[in-house]
Amino acid sequence: MDKLIFGRYIPGTSWIHRLDPRAKLLATMFFIIIIFLANNWQTYLLLLLFTLLAVKLTDIKFSFFINGVKPMIWLILFTVVLQVLFTSGGETYFQWGPIMVTSQGLLNGVFIFCRFVLIIFMSTLLTLTTMPLSLTDAIEYLLRPLTKLKVPVYEIALMLSIALRFVPTLMDETEKIMNAQRARGVDFGEGNIFQQMKAIVPLLIPLFVSSFNRAEELATAMEARGYQGGEGRTKYRQLHWQTSDTIVMLTFAVLTGALIFLRN
Amino acid sequence: MDKIVTLKNLTYQYRDTDDRLALEDVSLSIEAGEWVAIIGPNGSGKSTLAKTINGLIVPDKGEVKVGDLPLTEENLWKIREKVGMVFQNPDNQFVGSTVQDDVAFGLENLAVPRKEMVERVHSAIQKVKMDSFMEREPARLSGGQKQRVAIAGVVALRPDLIILDEATSMLDPQGRKEVIQTVKEIKEQENLTVISITHDIDEAALANRIFVMRAGHLIEEGTPAEIFANGDNLVHMGLDLPFPEKLKSALSRNGLSVPDTYLTDEGMVEWLWTLLSKK
Numbered sequence: 002m003d004k005l006i007f008g009r010y011i012p013g014t015s016w017i018h019r020l021d022p023r024a025k026l027l028a029t030m031f032f033i034i035i036i037f038l039a040n041n042w043q044t045y046l047l048l049l050l051f052t053l054l055a056v057k058l059t060d061i062k063f064s065f066f067i068n069g070v071k072p073m074i075w076l077i078l079f080t081v082v083l084q085v086l087f088t089s090g091g092e093t094y095f096q097w098g099p100i101m102v103t104s105q106g107l108l109n110g111v112f113i114f115c116r117f118v119l120i121i122f123m124s125t126l127l128t129l130t131t132m133p134l135s136l137t138d139a140i141e142y143l144l145r146p147l148t149k150l151k152v153p154v155y156e157i158a159l160m161l162s163i164a165l166r167f168v169p170t171l172m173d174e175t176e177k178i179m180n181a182q183r184a185r186g187v188d189f190g191e192g193n194i195f196q197q198m199k200a201i202v203p204l205l206i207p208l209f210v211s212s213f214n215r216a217e218e219l220a221t222a223m224e225a226r227g228y229q230g231g232e233g234r235t236k237y238r239q240l241h242w243q244t245s246d247t248i249v250m251l252t253f254a255v256l257t258g259a260l261i262f263l264r265n
Numbered sequence: 266m267d268k269i270v271t272l273k274n275l276t277y278q279y280r281d282t283d284d285r286l287a288l289e290d291v292s293l294s295i296e297a298g299e300w301v302a303i304i305g306p307n308g309s310g311k312s313t314l315a316k317t318i319n320g321l322i323v324p325d326k327g328e329v330k331v332g333d334l335p336l337t338e339e340n341l342w343k344i345r346e347k348v349g350m351v352f353q354n355p356d357n358q359f360v361g362s363t364v365q366d367d368v369a370f371g372l373e374n375l376a377v378p379r380k381e382m383v384e385r386v387h388s389a390i391q392k393v394k395m396d397s398f399m400e401r402e403p404a405r406l407s408g409g410q411k412q413r414v415a416i417a418g419v420v421a422l423r424p425d426l427i428i429l430d431e432a433t434s435m436l437d438p439q440g441r442k443e444v445i446q447t448v449k450e451i452k453e454q455e456n457l458t459v460i461s462i463t464h465d466i467d468e469a470a471l472a473n474r475i476f477v478m479r480a481g482h483l484i485e486e487g488t489p490a491e492i493f494a495n496g497d498n499l500v501h502m503g504l505d506l507p508f509p510e511k512l513k514s515a516l517s518r519n520g521l522s523v524p525d526t527y528l529t530d531e532g533m534v535e536w537l538w539t540l541l542s543k544k
Contacts, residue, residue, distance in 0.1 A: 170403070228374045
């Protein structure tokens with residue numbers, strides 16, 4: 002689990018770290034949308050430079066971002082190869098039945114590769130520089146208009162933050178149960194697929210049961226501390242929108258304009 | 266003095282199919298400012314009793330009164346504001362994602378304005394000496410530290426009464442000492458009433474009064490000196506013997522005549538040296 006870079010927060014004090022989580026969340030979502038505007042090498046180059054600048058601003062080692070791409074690399078390569086082999090147009094270098102390598106195909110392959118890498122870089126940047134907790138706050142804030150549609154936004158936010166808070170606790174517990182079952186002779190991750198699946202049962206069921214106990218104790222503790230539901234609560238954590246956040250938003254507007262101007 | 270908790274003829278059964286009642290005809294009253302310990306073996310109804318006080322459990326029969334408020338549907342949340350509870354498992358009562366969020370949780374529920382909330386959170390965290398851990402996540406705290414945060418969460422609400430429901434039973438001796446010390450200091454500062462439910466003899470010895478429960482009944486009530494004078498009977502009550510008692514019974518087994526009354530550590534030292542200097 003330690004290799005999993007996605008969703009990992011790296012504490013820091015860079016300019017990007019200090020941005021409002023709402024700005025970062027909006028910007029990342031926006032980036033993923035406008036990346037589909039790019040369709041020639043100028044636009045991709047612009048996005049690439051922009052992303053590298055953002056990465057530079059985080060003060061986080063570049064290798065972290067590369068690690069973010071690694072788990073996805075097979076999916077990326079598969080898509081790229083498909084694009085290269087099955088796109089027609091431009092100069093044809095090689096053809097064998099429906100399979101062909103064309104200049105257009107190669108170009109498309111490179112573009113798809115860039116698109117994947119840029120999206121992953123940007124989302125990694127978001128999770129590396131933002132505390133999961135602030136992200137929940139941002140999500141709650143951005144979902145708030147939905148309360149008018151009777152969506153229980155406060156409850157969703159509370160669920161999210163409790164879930165996040167219990168991730169490490171449950172990981173520890175999983176580890177403990179695994180070791181306890183190993184000590185009693187269960188082999189995890191060995192044998193054929195059916196044996197492996199069967200070995201998971203003595204891990205899952207105790208984990209399930211203990212989650213129920215936890216849930217009940219937590220609910221009791223919450224009730225004892227006066228929790229009566231999401232309505233009418235005040236908030237301890239507050240988000241502050243600063244000038245730098247507005248600057249980020251403006252930069253994205255300019256970037257979008259430039260993309261629309263440069264695309265074919 | 267004012268009575269802060271009055272329980273009258275409480276009876277409670279978890280499920281109709283249970284062969285006995287969890288509480289049967291329990292009556293007791295606790296005065297403001299007292300430190301009370303409730304002891305008894307597992308399954309004697311201690312935790313059930315504690316949960317009836319702030320309405321987490323509604324008794325089948327009997328009356329609960331906190332201050333002058335009887336426990337009813339309308340008074341429920343007012344009573345919960347007066348009664349703070351710290352539970353056994355430090356992990357399962359930590360709601361917030363960091364120390365300060367957890368302490369703020371109860372205040373958020375009471376819709377305390379943010380400015381006042383920040384103040385109260387900070388002072389509560391200072392009282393339990395966790396100031397340098399404000400931004401820590403629960404996964405990076407020890408059990409004792411988590412319990413201290415739980416206490417801060419309760420203290421921030423400024424209750425009249427704190428119930429410790431086996432709050433130290435999952436801690437190591439060091440953490441246990443810290444938590445008890447913290448509660449003791451806060452009790453003195455804020456003039457609180459403390460009800461501690463415990464198997465821990467040192468914690469029970471701190472109390473002004475001890476209630477002993479067995480099988481849903483309140484079987485005995487008295488000062489620690491009175492209760493500990495029961496000597497070997499304590500073991501049947503689900504408690505260990507305090508160290509001076511152990512020493513006394515070891516001495517009497519070796520033919521020394523020992524006093525019948527309960528002696529504290531200091532009392533024991535006093536008695537021992539007077540005994541030796543007489544020889």
